[in-house]
Amino acid sequence: xxxxxxxxxxxxxxxxxxxxALSWRMQxxxxxxxxxxxxxxxxxxxxxxxxxxxxxxxxxxxxxGGISLxxxxxxxxxxxxxxxxxxxxxxxxxxxxxxxxxSSFAITILTLTTIIGTDPWYTPQYAVPLLGMMLGNTMSGIxxxxxxxxxxxxxxxxxxxxxxxxGATRQEAIADIRRDAMRSGMxxxxxxxxxxxxxxxxGMMTGxxxxxxxxxxxxxxxxxxxxLISAGTGFGVTAALWLASKRLxxxxxxxxxxxxGTPKV
Amino acid sequence: xxxxxxxKIPEMKLERPNMNYLHVNDVRPHGRGPxxxxxxxxxxxxxxxxxxxxxxxxxxxIADLDPHDGDVFLDNLPRSTFTAPQWRKQVALLPVESQWxxxxxxxxxxxxxxxxxxxxxxxxxxxQWQVSRLSSGEKQRLALARALMNHPRVxxxxxxxxxxxxxxxxxxxxxxxxxxxxxxxAVLWVSxxxxxxxxxxxxxxxxxxxxxxxxxxxxxxxxxxxxxxxA
Numbered sequence: 001x002x003x004x005x006x007x008x009x010x011x012x013x014x015x016x017x018x019x020x021a022l023s024w025r026m027q028x029x030x031x032x033x034x035x036x037x038x039x040x041x042x043x044x045x046x047x048x049x050x051x052x053x054x055x056x057x058x059x060x061x062x063x064x065g066g067i068s069l070x071x072x073x074x075x076x077x078x079x080x081x082x083x084x085x086x087x088x089x090x091x092x093x094x095x096x097x098x099x100x101x102x103s104s105f106a107i108t109i110l111t112l113t114t115i116i117g118t119d120p121w122y123t124p125q126y127a128v129p130l131l132g133m134m135l136g137n138t139m140s141g142i143x144x145x146x147x148x149x150x151x152x153x154x155x156x157x158x159x160x161x162x163x164x165x166x167g168a169t170r171q172e173a174i175a176d177i178r179r180d181a182m183r184s185g186m187x188x189x190x191x192x193x194x195x196x197x198x199x200x201x202x203g204m205m206t207g208x209x210x211x212x213x214x215x216x217x218x219x220x221x222x223x224x225x226x227x228l229i230s231a232g233t234g235f236g237v238t239a240a241l242w243l244a245s246k247r248l249x250x251x252x253x254x255x256x257x258x259x260x261g262t263p264k265v
Numbered sequence: 266x267x268x269x270x271x272x273k274i275p276e277m278k279l280e281r282p283n284m285n286y287l288h289v290n291d292v293r294p295h296g297r298g299p300x301x302x303x304x305x306x307x308x309x310x311x312x313x314x315x316x317x318x319x320x321x322x323x324x325x326x327i328a329d330l331d332p333h334d335g336d337v338f339l340d341n342l343p344r345s346t347f348t349a350p351q352w353r354k355q356v357a358l359l360p361v362e363s364q365w366x367x368x369x370x371x372x373x374x375x376x377x378x379x380x381x382x383x384x385x386x387x388x389x390x391x392x393q394w395q396v397s398r399l400s401s402g403e404k405q406r407l408a409l410a411r412a413l414m415n416h417p418r419v420x421x422x423x424x425x426x427x428x429x430x431x432x433x434x435x436x437x438x439x440x441x442x443x444x445x446x447x448x449x450x451a452v453l454w455v456s457x458x459x460x461x462x463x464x465x466x467x468x469x470x471x472x473x474x475x476x477x478x479x480x481x482x483x484x485x486x487x488x489x490x491x492x493x494x495x496a
Contacts, residue, residue, distance in 0.1 A: 158362070159364045161330060163364075164349075165330070165353055165358045165360065165412075166353070166411065167350045167354035167415055169350050176366070250332070252329055252349040253348075253350060254329065254330055254332065
């Protein structure tokens with residue numbers, strides 16, 4: 001494997017700087033954002049590099065659990081931040097986070113113990129990247145689906161209430177909207193499975209191949225990851241939508257949009 | 266055809282004619298009121314009041330669509346003994362503006378064999394019509410037919426003839442009166458038209474911020490078993 005030097009990375013950084021300069025010249029207003037994001041990438045990745053280095057040297061369930069928790073909370077915050085109209089109170093954070101916890105952790109642990117079979121099962125070299133990939137994708141799916149559900153429920157409140165007036169249960173009244181939300185949460189992973197290898201080589205596989213892994217080994221891992229991600233996203237989105245669509249109503253099957261906050265500008 | 270369908274629901278006939286069908290007890294929609302009201306079986310109460318006085322909110326509260334204080338009884342049974350969907354099937358709210366969520370009319374009906382289409386001026390082919398091509402008057406009449414499909418025992422009508430021409434208003438008024446007489450349903454009818462209120466209502470009430478006031482007394486009020494408290 002060819003190791004990258006600081007000089008190699010600086011050359012790549014020059015490209016980003018050139019783009020920022022162009023943005024500044026053309027007054028696109030993207031320069032500052034671009035540079036801040038690039039700087040965050042460097043700092044966050046170097047830090048996680050250090051953390052992983054230490055973690056790999058000290059295989060300890062407490063440390064793996066601790067970093068998993070931090071990853072989960074960060075993902076939960078991100079899901080909440082992407083909601084236009086989020087649930088008020090703890091539900092806004094708890095709903096997405098809870099759904100991600102159940103699906104991502106269950107699938108990661110299942111994979112580590114029965115499919116990959118590492119010893120011990122929490123070997124950080126496998127556990128941390130796998131969980132990260134699960135959380136990252138489940139997060140996007142849940143964020144998209146919840147946002148779609150609450151936004152559509154808000155727009156279509158009159159239709160939902162009309163169905164309630166005609167004697168529909170809360171599940172019946174929101175079924176179409178929930179189905180739509182499910183579709184938008186699942187579309188990214190379904191699309192990326194459909195074009196995998198045709199349009200793009202998935203990031204993880206590319207990384208493994210660049211690092212010198214034989215292509216067929218990389219492919220097998222990529223297939224495994226794709227399946228896990230789609231299952232994790234599917235179960236996570238289902239759980240989040242179930243909780244959210246229940247929460248939109250009360251026990252008397254009344255639409256309670258007052259449980260949603262005002263939209264961000 | 267109407268008679269045929271109505272015959273299917275003989276349990277709607279009330280054995281004790283003095284029993285109140287709908288009893289609204291100290292209902293406070295959005296902090297207004299409290300409103301108390303009795304509507305006897307087969308009785309129609311027309312309700313008026315300036316816009317913004319909370320007529321629609323009161324109907325929504327009775328149909329259990331908004332959280333509120335107070336309770337509502339149907340045949341002396343408190344609302345909590347019904348599930349919310351059961352309650353709304355029996356206590357039908359017809360909103361001013363009906364909503365349609367599918368492309369064709371028929372999909373909104375539990376059964377395309379609807380006995381109220383013909384009296385309202387439609388045919389069985391109406392079920393294949395596109396909702397996007399309905400006029401507001403057609404929507405209003407079809408919404409009434411759709412609500413009656415649940416065979417409700419109480420009708421909460423929010424300006425049910427607001428977008429209709431005079432001739433169709435007569436048809437709708439007659440249909441609702443026939444339904445009420447056949448099934449002994451209790452009707453609460455919100456109307457802005459004083460003549461209509463007098464025409465369709467056995468009693469007329471006016472909604473104020475703190476309760477009901479007796480509106481125009483038609484002289485026959487004492488004959489009705491229902492009574493209102495005026496707060």
